[in-house]
Amino acid sequence: MRAHCLGFPRIGAQRELKKALEAYWSGQISQQELERVGQTLRQQHWQLQADAGLDWVTVGDFAFYDHVLNHSLYFGVIPQRFQTNETTTDLDLSFRLARGRAPTGQDAPACEMTKWFDTNYHYIVPELADDQDFHLSAHRLLAEIKEAQGLGHTVKVVLLGPLSYLWLAKAYGNQQDKLALLDRLVPVYIELFSQIAGLGVACLQVDEPILALDLAPAWQAAFERAYHKLQRRDLCIVLATYFAPLNENLYIASRLPVSGLHIDVVRSGQEWLQALDQLPDYKVLSLGLVDGRNIWRHDVHASLDILKPAYERLGERLWVASSCSLLHVPVDLEAEQQLSSEVKVCLAFAKQKLAEIACLKQALLQPDAVTVQRASQEARQAYQQLEQSTRWRNLAVQQRVAQLTAQDAQRASAFEQRALIQHQRLQLPLLPTTTIGSFPQTPEIRRARAAYKQGLLSESDYVIAMQQEIKQTLAIQEELGLDVLVHGEAERNDMVEYFGEQLQGYVFSQQGWVQSYGSRCVKPPIIVGDISRPQPMTVAWAQYAQQQSQRWVKGMLTGPVTMLCWSFARTDISREQIALQLALAIRDEVVDLAKAGIQIIQIDEPAFREGLPLRQQQQADYWRWAVLAFKLSAGGVSDDIQIHTHMCYSEFNDCIEAIAAMDADVITIETARSAMELLTAFEQFAYPNAIGPGVYDIHSPQVPTAAAMKKLLQKAAQGIDKQRLWVNPDCGLKTRAWPEVKQALTQMVQATQELRALWQ
Numbered sequence: 029m030r031a032h033c034l035g036f037p038r039i040g041a042q043r044e045l046k047k048a049l050e051a052y053w054s055g056q057i058s059q060q061e062l063e064r065v066g067q068t069l070r071q072q073h074w075q076l077q078a079d080a081g082l083d084w085v086t087v088g089d090f091a092f093y094d095h096v097l098n099h100s101l102y103f104g105v106i107p108q109r110f111q112t113n114e115t116t117t118d119l120d121l122s123f124r125l126a127r128g129r130a131p132t133g134q135d136a137p138a139c140e141m142t143k144w145f146d147t148n149y150h151y152i153v154p155e156l157a158d159d160q161d162f163h164l165s166a167h168r169l170l171a172e173i174k175e176a177q178g179l180g181h182t183v184k185v186v187l188l189g190p191l192s193y194l195w196l197a198k199a200y201g202n203q204q205d206k207l208a209l210l211d212r213l214v215p216v217y218i219e220l221f222s223q224i225a226g227l228g229v230a231c232l233q234v235d236e237p238i239l240a241l242d243l244a245p246a247w248q249a250a251f252e253r254a255y256h257k258l259q260r261r262d263l264c265i266v267l268a269t270y271f272a273p274l275n276e277n278l279y280i281a282s283r284l285p286v287s288g289l290h291i292d293v294v295r296s297g298q299e300w301l302q303a304l305d306q307l308p309d310y311k312v313l314s315l316g317l318v319d320g321r322n323i324w325r326h327d328v329h330a331s332l333d334i335l336k337p338a339y340e341r342l343g344e345r346l347w348v349a350s351s352c353s354l355l356h357v358p359v360d361l362e363a364e365q366q367l368s369s370e371v372k373v374c375l376a377f378a379k380q381k382l383a384e385i386a387c388l389k390q391a392l393l394q395p396d397a398v399t400v401q402r403a404s405q406e407a408r409q410a411y412q413q414l415e416q417s418t419r420w421r422n423l424a425v426q427q428r429v430a431q432l433t434a435q436d437a438q439r440a441s442a443f444e445q446r447a448l449i450q451h452q453r454l455q456l457p458l459l460p461t462t463t464i465g466s467f468p469q470t471p472e473i474r475r476a477r478a479a480y481k482q483g484l485l486s487e488s489d490y491v492i493a494m495q496q497e498i499k500q501t502l503a504i505q506e507e508l509g510l511d512v513l514v515h516g517e518a519e520r521n522d523m524v525e526y527f528g529e530q531l532q533g534y535v536f537s538q539q540g541w542v543q544s545y546g547s548r549c550v551k552p553p554i555i556v557g558d559i560s561r562p563q564p565m566t567v568a569w570a571q572y573a574q575q576q577s578q579r580w581v582k583g584m585l586t587g588p589v590t591m592l593c594w595s596f597a598r599t600d601i602s603r604e605q606i607a608l609q610l611a612l613a614i615r616d617e618v619v620d621l622a623k624a625g626i627q628i629i630q631i632d633e634p635a636f637r638e639g640l641p642l643r644q645q646q647q648a649d650y651w652r653w654a655v656l657a658f659k660l661s662a663g664g665v666s667d668d669i670q671i672h673t674h675m676c677y678s679e680f681n682d683c684i685e686a687i688a689a690m691d692a693d694v695i696t697i698e699t700a701r702s703a704m705e706l707l708t709a710f711e712q713f714a715y716p717n718a719i720g721p722g723v724y725d726i727h728s729p730q731v732p733t734a735a736a737m738k739k740l741l742q743k744a745a746q747g748i749d750k751q752r753l754w755v756n757p758d759c760g761l762k763t764r765a766w767p768e769v770k771q772a773l774t775q776m777v778q779a780t781q782e783l784r785a786l787w788q
């Protein structure tokens with residue numbers, strides 16, 4: 029019997045990796061120093077796994093930027109534009125693919141980035157060319173294996189499997205059938221497996237998360253083809269799946285010629301029972317019981333109901349594990365000083381989860397051990413106390429949700445009528461220009477907030493500092509000639525945490541950072557109880573902003589679905605219920621903003637698509653309540669109030685109907701990195717409301733030219749009525765620096781003016 033974790037967060041408990049990366053990119057530290065930070069983190073994380081009593085340390089989960097990108101480098105999937113012949117390093121090459129720029133090597137447009145399944149982690153999309161060749165270059169991984177072995181650890185290596193790698197990749201050019209490349213890719217995997225085995229590694233975890241998706245028959249069939257070639261006797265290969273049940277793919281996964289299968293028990297209900305029945309009797313079953321997607325403490329006692337029967341059937345062939353990689357949870361709960369003890373005892377971060385996994389193994393082998401008994405008792409007591417605490421209950425909110433009617437979610441008139449009324453009121457030109465909300469979060473802003481939070485800056489001084497920032501940001505936008513302005517979100521640490529902090533029902537960590545992409549992290553707030561809004565959250569800032577300008581300034585809110593997706597949510601009530609509670613809180617804010625004279629209100633829903641369950645079976649129900657939650661949040665104001673929404677890093681093809689059903693007056697979406705490809709869904713569906721397709725990839729430090737943006741807009745206008753087009757960047761500008769932003773927006777306004785002259 030073995031206990032293991034599928035992967036550990038790499039960012040560091042103090043965000044060491046983030047800080048080192050940003051220092052390296054800005055020339056403050058050398059590549060050697062960056063490498064040392066990486067090495068230290070890996071070693072710490074392995075030591076934690078060994079100390080917790082896991083049977084292996086997991087190697088291969090570390091990445092300076094992204095683990096999918098690492099695989100592209102292992103396999104030589106380097107788009108042509110990055111293949112320049114100046115002296116550079118593999119590390120800088122990976123940063124150029126990810127960000128378009130690195131300390132050495134030429135700039136080039138970055139690769140696309142998108143969400144990792146239904147998480148808030150984003151990976152760099154492998155770019156497959158026509159006739160893509162693969163060649164192995166995995167020296168970094170091999171070096172990490174040796175590094176761990178050198179420290180005396182027993183190593184399990186983790187790799188992303190060939191089918192999932194291809195599935196996550198994007199075929200550019202004419203070659204649309206990615207599967208056609210499988211026969212070229214598999215030999216590279218065979219060679220890599222053999223190099224890994226050559227180092228004396230006994231166990232290999234091959235992640236094939238796509239087995240938890242609805243797969244076309246060709247993809248299903250490809251599994252057998254590939255794994256038939258990949259099988260080998262000298263490696264214990266465990267196929268890892270996560271995030272959803274395997275359903276019809278369980279049969280395929282069980283029969284592949286590998287040593288074992290890992291399933292995500294947290295996300296797959298009773299499927300472990302079927303897995304027990306279907307798995308050939310030489311195979312290992314790894315049960316992912318400790319939740320890698322949420323921060324609630326594991327209840328050993330509850331897991332025994334699964335573990336005991338499984339152990340009876342499988343004996344030594346039963347393994348226990350985290351449900352998925354721990355990448356999606358913060359590192360260490362011990363660092364938290366300010367959580368109330370009532371809540372803190374109910375939580376576990378990655379380090380604590382390692383102990384929980386080890387405890388599951390012990391619970392089977394030595395059920396009477398004091399540690400097992402104590403863990404089990406403490407968890408139940410902790411949850412009982414939290415449940416009994418009245419502090420987190422709000423009957424008024426529960427009642428308000430229960431009494432909702434369809435009417436509450438409906439605007440008074442249909443879009444066409446609203447559009448006329450809004451046109452009269454707003455008097456905007458053809459192709460109105462705007463931005464998505466945030467402007468650069470400068471070190472000064474962050475320092476001021478840090479000082480305020482530490483009590484070194486008074487509230488009034490903090491407010492004055494932020495107002496100064498807002499005022500300046502508005503002045504710059506006027507100068508740039510933008511039509512609809514934003515206040516810039518200077519006062520917000522994050523678009524979700526900021527609202528969480530002002531809502532009842534939430535608690536916060538101080539160090540609970542989770543990687544979102546590259547060096548960027550989020551600190552998801554924790555939903556413990558019923559959600560309510562004790563007082564207006566943004567009205568004073570919005571009013572202040574509107575007073576600074578004659579032009580319209582958008583009110584800026586985060587929508588209920590995104591609030592839910594980017595928080596750690598309670599699990600004692602349904603996600604639908606939580607979303608509706610959040611929706612009511614935001615609805616009240618929308619109404620208050622309108623009363624305060626804010627004419628345009630944006631309700632961001634960048635996680636709207638992310639929240640979609642991976643399996644089609646559950647999708648219709650999700651759309652029903654997700655759309656309802658959004659419409660509820662927007663439905664409390666009169667027709668003249670223009671409601672915007674914003675989405676990014678999403679596929680729209682499979683959800684355009686739901687997006688249309690949200691009935692926002694204007695939607696701004698991310699489209700620049702994919703050269704407007706995402707717009708086709710809107711065109712084909714004849715999406716009826718107004719759209720702002722992003723023309724500026726805010727993700728890269730590169731400044732787009734007016735000509736490039738003009739071209740994108742012309743492309744957009746081929747499928748969408750010009751009268752309904754807006755002009756804006758892909759997403760908020762908080763991660764960018766002012767000089768780039770000013771240049772890029774100048775170009776954006778110029779592109780717009782040129783097109784207005786042509787089209788008016």
Ligand SMILES: Nc1nc2c(c(=O)[nH]1)N[C@@H](CNc1ccc(C(=O)N[C@@H](CCC(=O)N[C@@H](CCC(=O)N[C@@H](CCC(=O)O)C(=O)O)C(=O)O)C(=O)O)cc1)CN2
Nearest residue numbers: 148474475477478521522523524544547548549550594763
């Ligand atoms: N929750 C969330 N998910 C999202 C997005 C998003 O905006 N929010 N955007 C999309 C892309 N993902 C992103 C995720 C994070 C960031 C981002 O910029 N994060 C910041 C942290 C934001 C934050 O919480 N800032 C705090 C804390 C800042 C900080 O580090 N302060 C210093 C002290 C200040 C100093 O001396 O610099 C410290 O604590 O050490 C604040 O501003 O108050 C970062 O990693 O740098 C951007 C995009 C998708 N998912």
Ligand code: MET
Nearest residue numbers: 464465466632634760761
């Ligand atoms: C990830 S979507 C971001 C939307 C938000 N209003 C911003 O501009 O930062």
Ligand SMILES: [Zn+2]
Nearest residue numbers: 634676759760
């Ligand atoms: Zn966005």
